[in-house]
Amino acid sequence: MASERFKQTSVLIANTFAFTMCFMVWTMFGEIGVPIAEQLDLNGTQFGILTAVPILTGALSRLPLGSLTDRYGGRPVFFIILLVIVPAIWLVQFATAYWQLLVLGAFVGLAGGSFSVGITYTAKWFEKDRQGLAMGIFGAGNAGAAVTKFIAPTVIVVLGWQAVPNIYAGIMLVTAVLFWFFTYSNPAHRTASSVSLRDQLRVLNDPKVWKYCQYYSVVFGGYVGVSLWLTRYYMGEYGFGIQVAALIATIFVLPSGVIRAFGGWLSDRFGAHTVTWTCLWASLIALFIMSYPETQYRVAGAGGEGMVEFGFGIPVWLFTTALFVVGIAWGIGKASVFKYLSNEYHENLGLVSGIVGLAGGIGGFLLPIMFGALVDITGVATTVWMLCFGVTLVSIIWMWWTERRVPMLTRDEKHPGKSAETQSAETQSAETRPTES
Numbered sequence: 001m002a003s004e005r006f007k008q009t010s011v012l013i014a015n016t017f018a019f020t021m022c023f024m025v026w027t028m029f030g031e032i033g034v035p036i037a038e039q040l041d042l043n044g045t046q047f048g049i050l051t052a053v054p055i056l057t058g059a060l061s062r063l064p065l066g067s068l069t070d071r072y073g074g075r076p077v078f079f080i081i082l083l084v085i086v087p088a089i090w091l092v093q094f095a096t097a098y099w100q101l102l103v104l105g106a107f108v109g110l111a112g113g114s115f116s117v118g119i120t121y122t123a124k125w126f127e128k129d130r131q132g133l134a135m136g137i138f139g140a141g142n143a144g145a146a147v148t149k150f151i152a153p154t155v156i157v158v159l160g161w162q163a164v165p166n167i168y169a170g171i172m173l174v175t176a177v178l179f180w181f182f183t184y185s186n187p188a189h190r191t192a193s194s195v196s197l198r199d200q201l202r203v204l205n206d207p208k209v210w211k212y213c214q215y216y217s218v219v220f221g222g223y224v225g226v227s228l229w230l231t232r233y234y235m236g237e238y239g240f241g242i243q244v245a246a247l248i249a250t251i252f253v254l255p256s257g258v259i260r261a262f263g264g265w266l267s268d269r270f271g272a273h274t275v276t277w278t279c280l281w282a283s284l285i286a287l288f289i290m291s292y293p294e295t296q297y298r299v300a301g302a303g304g305e306g307m308v309e310f311g312f313g314i315p316v317w318l319f320t321t322a323l324f325v326v327g328i329a330w331g332i333g334k335a336s337v338f339k340y341l342s343n344e345y346h347e348n349l350g351l352v353s354g355i356v357g358l359a360g361g362i363g364g365f366l367l368p369i370m371f372g373a374l375v376d377i378t379g380v381a382t383t384v385w386m387l388c389f390g391v392t393l394v395s396i397i398w399m400w401w402t403e404r405r406v407p408m409l410t411r412d413e414k415h416p417g418k419s420a421e422t423q424s425a426e427t428q429s430a431e432t433r434p435t436e437s
Contacts, residue, residue, distance in 0.1 A: 007125070007184045007186075008125045008126060008134075010182050010183065010184065011121070011122065011125050011182075011183050011184060012122055012125070012134060012137060012138065013182070014178065014179050014182040014183045015074075015078070015118045015121060015122050015138050015141075015179075015183070016118075016122075016137055016138050016140065016141050017141075017175070017178070017179075018078065018082065018114070018118065018141075018175050018176075018178075018179045019114055019115065019118045019138060019139075019141030019144070020140075020141040020143060020144040020147065021144060021171060021172060021175045022081075022082075022085075022111040022112070022114045022115075022141070022144065022172075023111070023112070023141055023142055023143070023144030023145055023147075023257075024144035024145070024147045024148045024151075024168070024171075025085065025089055025108060025111045025144075025148075025168050025172060026054055026055070026058055026108070026109065026111040026112040026144070026145075027054075027144070027145040027148050027224070027227055027228060028108075028148050028152060028164060028165070028168060029050055029051045029053075029054060029101075029105055029108075029228070030051050030145075030148070030227060030228035030229070030230075030231060031148055031149065031152035031153055031156065031164070031231060031242075031246060032092075032152060032156065032161040032164050032165070033047055033050050033051050033228075034156075034231060034232060034235070034242055035156055035160075035161045035242075036050065036101065036161060037050070040098055042098070043372070043376060044371075044372035044373070044375045044376045045369065045372040045373050045376050046098070046372070047232065047368075047372055048229075048368040048369040048370070048371055048372030048373070049102070049368075049369055049372075050098070050101060050102065050105065051228040051229075051368045052225075052228070052364070052365045052366070052367075052368040052369050053102050053105040053106050053109065053365075054105045054106065054108050054109030054111075054112065055109060055112060055224055055225075055228075055361055055364040055365040055368075056106070056109060056361070056362070056365040057105075057106045057107070057108075057109030057110060057112070057113075058109040058110065058111060058112020058113050058115075058361050059112065059113075059357070059358050059359075059360070059361020059362045059364065059365055060113075060358065060361070061109070061110055061112070061113030062112075062113050062115060062116040062353075062354045062355075062357040062358045062361060063116070063351070063354040063355055063357075063358045064354070065077060065081070065113045065114075065116050065117050065354060066116035066117065066120060066351050066352075066353050066354020066355070066357070067351050067354060068117075069116065069117045069120045069121060070120065070190065070348060070349075070351055071190060072190065073121070073185050073186070073187070073189060073190050074117050074118065074120060074121020074122075074124075074189075075121065075180075075183050075184065075185045076185075077117050078114060078117045078118060078121065078179065078183075079176060079179060079180050081110055081111070081113065081114050081117065082114075082172060082175060082176035082179060083176050084107075084110060085107065085108060085110050085111050085172060086169050086172050086173050086176070087169075088104050088107035088108045088110075089108055089165050089168050089169040089172060090165060090166065090169035091104055091165075092104050092105075092108065092165035093162040093163070093164075093165045093166050094162075111172075112361060115353075115357050116353045116354040116357045116358075118138055118141075119135055119138060119139065119338065119349075119353050119357070120349050120353055121189075122134050122135060122137075122138040123135055123342055123349055124186070124189040124349070125186070125189070128342070128346070129268065130268070131268075131339075131342045132264040132265065132267040132268035132335065132338075132339045132342065133261065133264045133265050133268055134264070135264055135335065135338050135339075135342065136260050136261040136262065136263050136264020136265065136267070136335040137260075137261040137264065139260040139261070139263075139264070139334055139335055139338070140257055140258050140259075140260045140261045141257070142223065142256065142257035142260060142331070142334070143253070143254055143257030143258050144257070145223075145224075145227045145253045145257060146250045146253040146254035146257055149227075149231070149246040149247070149249055149250045149253055149254075150246075150247075150250065151164075151167075152164050152246070153231075153242050153243040153245075153246040153247075154243060155167065156242065157242070157243060203345065203348060203351065203352055203355070204355070208340075208344070209352060209355060209356070211398060211399075211402060212337055212340055212341065212356050213355065213356050213358075213359030213360075214359070214394070214395055214398055215276060215280075215333070215337045215395050215399070216334070216337045216356045216357070216359055216360040216363075217359045217360055217362065217363030217391070218280070218283075218330070218333075218363070218391055218392050218395050219279065219280075219283075219329075219330040219331075219333035219334045219337060219360075220330075220334050220337075220357075220360035220361075220363065220364065221359070221360045221361065221362065221363015221364040221365075221366075221367060222283075222326075222330055222363065222364075222367065222388055222391070222392075223256055223327075223330050223331070223334065223364070224360075224361070224363070224364030224367075225363065225364045225365075225366075225367025225368050225371065226252065226326075226367070226384075226388070227249070227252070227253050228364075228368045229367075229368055229371050229384060230245075230249035230252060230253070230323075231245045231246045231249050232245075233381065233384070234248055234249060236381060237381050238316050248316075248320060251320055251323065251324050251327070252323045252324060252326065252327040253327070255324065255327050255328055255331060256326075256327035256328065256330055256331035257331060258331070259328055259331040259332055260331050260332070260334050260335045261335070262332065262335075263275065263279075263331060263332030263333065263334065263335030263336055264335040264338075264339065266332060266335075266336070267335055267336040267339035268339070271339075272336045272337070272339035272340040272343065273340075273399075273403055275332060275333070275335075275336035275339075276333055276336040276337060276340075276399070277396075277399060277403075277404070278329075279329040279330065279332050279333035279336065280329070280333065280392055280395055280396050280399065281396065282325060282326075282328075282329040283325070283326045283329040283330060283333075283392055284389065284392045284393060284396060285325075286322040286323070286325040286326045286329070287322075287326060287385050287388050287389040287392060288389055289314065289318070289319075289322045290314065290319055290322045290323065290326070290382065290385040291382050291385040291386045291389055292312075292313070292314055292382065293313070293380050293381070293382040294311070294312075294313035294314075294382075295311060295312050295313065296309065296310075296311045297309065297310050297311065297312070314382075326388075337356070338353065338356075341353055341356060363391075367387070367388075370387060371384040371387070374387060
């Protein structure tokens, strides 16, 4: 009989592998959508909708799938998801109309719903002080988006875009078989059947849940939305071909997915609040740099002698460096937000992770559509980064108002005569704990 430690390790590895493959499939329209857009003559908004529909169904399914995981366990729910999406993936290659692609994309999107199943299934196998690292390792399956950027462009160039869903369907079928044979069930991890869904949903009355939804819509929703848009952005702004553009885009996608495991360790070590706060500020600064559009200046010369003209824009190396910083920050932030959840909602983690995952998925759904609409309306490509800057700033303000401002006010009330430096030193550890106003 397998030991508990062996089961933990086996479940973690199988879960992470299965989620990586699901994420690979979930984001495939970001790559095959490029030749499809050319074939069907789609504009930016239509392209955004095509890539976003799978993200929407993946997001909407996270809440019910998380609840089912609490009730029935992660193993059977995850296995059924893997089997159900195989036919939808395979049929994509035969689609010839835009509406057919949207319908099949909606079914393929169930792959994204596997997150709330796998994150709960993983967390419940580990002790509380190791959950952050375990969830971070599982969440590194986000790197499946990078797998698609490595594989899909080459397959598209060599065999055509129709070969991608054909290959992916076979990979997903093999994944389902491997998952079933290398995972285990533990009835003790299930929520008591006497607890109704209505009772579980009472957690929505907690304002902190909505705050964590906002954080996750930035770090995860932003990651998904940007991943889907990057190949097209590099092709349009810097003139790269699809293979080179997708390869450069992995500088954002791959580290952001893989580093999530490190983010889990940091969250265990320093606390969810400190890590999330730092990540949001780092991404805000980098997004400010990325938002600067290509600009031409015309200035009057000294003494009225003619006009001086010059231009300024963000070169590809600077843009990619800032993009890398955003990817690292969001990758760590994805883990730290879920550390908040494992600390506060252990008994109904599946449901709460489904709610927060839903918010993140909705962010990933809306962003590509908004990206396309902004570019179509303004004609300025960098408006996509201006939008990301704005939503990140909202999260920082919300966190300051509800988590950092309250300890500061408490210090001032209790010790009005002390200096700010003294009070800050005395309450440094308190500031790492979230406090809701």
